[in-house]
Amino acid sequence: MKVVLPDNSKLELPDGASGLDAARAIGPKLAEQAVLMRVDGRVQDLRLPLHDGEPIQILTTRDKSDPDALAVLRHSSAHLLAEAVTQLYPGVKLAIGPPIENGFYYDFDFPEPIREEDLEKIQAEIERELAEGREWVRQEISRDEARKLFSSDPYKLELVDTAEGDISIYKQGGFTDLCRGPHLQNSKSIKALKLTGLAGAYWRGDSENPQLTRIYGTAFYSREDLDAYLERLELARGRDHRRLGPQLDLFHMSEYSPGSALWTAKGMAIYNALEDLRRRENAKRGYVEVKTPLMWDVELWKRSGHWEKYGENLFRIEHGESLYGLKPMNCPGHMLLFNTQLRSYRDLPIRYAEAAVLHRDEPTGSLQGLTRARQFSQDDAHVFCTEDQIQEEIDAMFDYVDYLYDTFGVRELAHAELATRPDNKLGTDEQWDHTEGVLRRALERIGLRHRVAEGEGAFYGPKIDFFMDDALGRPWQMGTIQLDGQQPERLGCTYMGSDNREHTPYVIHRALYGSLERFIGILLEHYGGDLPFWLAPVQVRVLPVGEAHLAAAQDLAHRLGAIYRADVAEPTDTIGKRIRAAELEKIPFTVVYGDRESDESLAVRERGGEQSTVSLAELLARLEPLLPSDV
RNA sequence: GCCGGAGUAGCUCAGCUGGUAGAGCACCUGAUUUGUAAUCAGGCGGCCGUCGGUUCGAGUCCGACCUCCGGCUCCA
Incomplete structure (x- = not known):
């Protein structure tokens, strides 16, 4: 047989030859x-056989930055790690140990809980294995043999029983693991x-299951890469x-109100810059600003x-006989407001915007500064419209997103997820083809990276979630655009159609920054605190x-202050110190x-540090274009 | 909420095996009057996260709780 090498040359090999044979x-x-x-572009263990005509590429230790090469190393x-742990802790049960983005982990069920200091001991044992050297041997076995082999490992047994296809094991030293591979030689x-x-x-990511101990690690093809x-x-x-x-005195946290920021005047300069932009753009785009109660029965x-679904996350307030909840979202309030008048199809679309304070009682363990808070505001809006108006409304929202991402310079951080029709969907496939198509085309139009989450939409409509990564590469959900046919119905929203009959409007929920707090958190991380001029709390000193x-x-500061945020540092310190x-x-x-x-x-x-000598007029001319464009 | 780690001055941190708390920066005062990343000197500043326990004695040891950090779960 012949296989095709990356330079398109052909390599003659005996039938049944493996990747290693080819090498x-x-x-x-x-x-x-x-x-x-x-x-053929798919990773495969070197030990597995090749077939006639297959294009192959062999990765080596020199492909030290290749994600696949790193994954196999980490796997x-x-x-x-698992071998070291079984050596040191007899009786430990093994679960799974895959490579991940920046390393790997292995989940164990320890007979006794272990502590962080135990890691040193385990690390030392791994060093010993490395010094001794290990070879991986792959073997394919039957399901029954696998059950016998892992009879004392309940998690492995479960994996054997739920595995698809052939069962393979890898051995190294005295250690054998159920594993699909691939592995290093x-x-x-x-x-x-x-x-x-x-x-x-x-176990299996389900909080109903027993909790295992996960040990994280990372590995590289060179010491320098690790450093x-x-x-x-x-x-x-x-x-x-x-x-x-x-540090920059923008906001602070207090243990007396976990998950809620204390904003300083400087922080509010940023917050208000976002708010001003939101108000200006909303007004321009036909939204009306409304305000609805924070607290509802x-x-x-x-x-x-x-x-029923989210009651646990509602902050509650007892009031006499009744129980109130602090609003976690604005939707019902907007729908009640919609209901205060008899609406005509001629009134639609109605676009209500409100960046009210929201509260969600998030578990303590999940709080994270501004990115996961208990109190925050969204640049929330609900667009009440007819089915015919959906496309145009959504297109307009995408234009808006496009504008925001450019203005804030965060386009390369952003990606989106399109959640499509679930099994229990309402409506016909043609309707879903249409609405999903609207969203997909809109995503492509503004050129946003995105992936499709098949079947994860709500039963009444698809949705788009916008994500951004923080400094450590962790993705956060920011904005969202969701079509809702359910809540307006539950809350009795109707309008009179041209046919003189009542209809339920569609509602498009939309937040484009998402949470203002989270957005500011991501901005700070993205810019490392060096915010663009127009967002800087003090613009000129x-x-x-x-x-x-x-x-x-x-x-001078007073005159600059007519347009910009300017202040003066009085000469109580040396000029050098004030510059610093x-x-x-x-x-x-x-x-x-x-x-x-x-x-x-x-x-x-x-x-x-860059210095220049300019006139005041020149300085003003230089600053003016640094403000966001008013499209 | 769960697993692991941590909590000492406004901030960053030191405080060995239990003996009664320290530095730098910041702040205040004085001197200096300063030209592009730290002028000098002096001073103020601590319920050592909270509560309880062990001990003659606890920042240090033990327990509970609170908060924060890394994950897990969750995230309308």
Whole structure:
């Protein structure tokens, strides 16, 4: 048989030859360094047989940044971890140990709980294995043999019983694991392996199941790569909005109100910049601003359907005989407002916007600064419309998203998820083809990365969720666009159609920033605190060189202050110290004002250190385009 | 909520095996009057997260709770 190499040349091999055989046929060095192969683009263990005509690519230890090559290295590392743990903790039960984004983990059921300090011992045992060297041997066995082999491992047994296809095992040293592979040939390629943490994790990700102990680690083809990774992590920690917020005095947290930020005047400058933009753009795009109560009798939540599904997350307030809940969302309020008049099809669409304070009683363990808060506001809106108007409304929302992502410079952080028709869908396939098509085309039109979550839409309509990654690459749900045919019905929303009959309107729920708090958190991490000029809490700081220049500096700041957020740092410290302070506060522009300065000649310093001498008019001309464009 | 880790001055952190708390920055005062990332000197500042226990004695040991951090679950 013949296989096709990446340069399109053909390699003659005996029938049944494996990837390793192919590598040997090409050269002994390649065979030695080979870690994995791709057959027709799909990863495959080197030990598995090839077939005539298959295009193959052999990955080696030199492909040290290839995600697949790293995954196989880390998968094998997970097996070394499992071997070490079974050595050190007899009686431990093994669950699963896959490679993940930046490393690997293995889930164990320990007879006695282990602690973080135990990791050192385990790490040492792994080092010993690495020094000794390990080879992986693959073997295919029958289901019955597998059951026998793993008879004392309940989790493995469950995996055997639910596995699809043939059962394979991998052996290394004295350790055997049920595993689909692929794996390295041997442990020589693992040049750096580090256990990074310990956590609880539920078996099969279900909180009804027993909790296992998960050990996290990472591994690389070189020591330098590990060091670089750890350094990147450290840098990311410096961008953490929970660190930057208090450091830059934007917001603070108090244990007296977990999950709710205390915003300072500087933080509010950012918050209000978002609010101002939201109001201006909403007005331009035909939204009307409304305001509905924060607190509602729980009867409303029962009627809207939220009580049953999300009642646990509702903050409750007893009031005499009745029970109130702080609103976790604006929808029912907007629907009640809609119902206050008899609506005609001529009134539609009606676009209600409200960025009210919302409360959700999130579990303590899940709170995370501004990104996962108990109190927050969404740039929420509900568009009441007819079926015919859906497409146009959604298109307009996507234009809006497009504008926001450009304005905030976060386009490359964003990606979307389109949730499509579930099994219990309402309506015909043609209708779903239509609505899903509307959303998909809109996504493509604005060129947003997206994936499709098949079957995860609500039964009454598809939805789009917008995500952004934080400094550590963790994705957060930001905005959402959801078509709702259920709540308007439950809350009795109707309008008179041209046919003189009552109809239930569609409601499109939409938040584009998502939570303002979360959005600001992500912005801070994205910019590492160096916010764009128009968002910076202090945009220009004037530094009088000495006492004699204070009045002139104040006058300048006052004039700049008519348009921008400007202040003066009084000469109580040396100029050097005040410049340093301005840099640490990440102020975009500082103007040093002394004997040499006048309106005709200002000493302007940009964040980072670049200096120039310009007139006031030139400075203003330079700042003006830094404000968001008014499309 | 669950597993693991942590909580000392406004901030960043030190405080060995139990003997009664320390530095730098910030802040205040004084001197200095300053030209692009820290002038010098002095001073103020601690319910050592909270409650309980062990002990002659607890920041240190034990327990519970609160909060934070890394995960898991959840996230309308």
